[in-house]
Amino acid sequence: MIELKEKVYELMCGSWNLEDYPVPESTWVSDAFAKDKPCDRLYIEVCEANQRLCERLHVAEDADIECIIGNLLEIAHILSLQMFEYGVLSTKQIKP
Known part of the structure; x- marks a missing residue:
């Protein structure tokens, strides 16, 4: 099963085939x-x-x-996934 962060990345890059594989995340993740x-x-x-x-x-x-x-695209991929993880961590540490 694909991790959420990879799915979000693929949706953002427009590489997810929503026609054949629709996912609920596509309602809040836009194709950059x-x-x-x-x-x-x-x-x-x-x-x-x-x-x-x-x-x-x-x-x-x-x-x-x-x-x-290719390397710049891979750097962007790595940074995007890490930013996703930092976002998840920050929401767990911030308490209202």
Whole structure:
């Protein structure tokens, strides 16, 4: 069974197939990469910059560029999951 933090992350990234696998969390977790959202626009810029670099290098793709992009995405994934855990911890420590 997928952990809640992974499910939230996948919903935020728009990678969860809600059509075939609807989940109640989708009512309170929005897709940060939905059309015209900031992450959508930023990712488009990353893809366009990658394309321009590859054109300048006269290659279809470049291993170093792919490494940079992939590693930054993985860093964001790790930080997102850790932030989720810190959020859960903070709600347990804060008492009204």
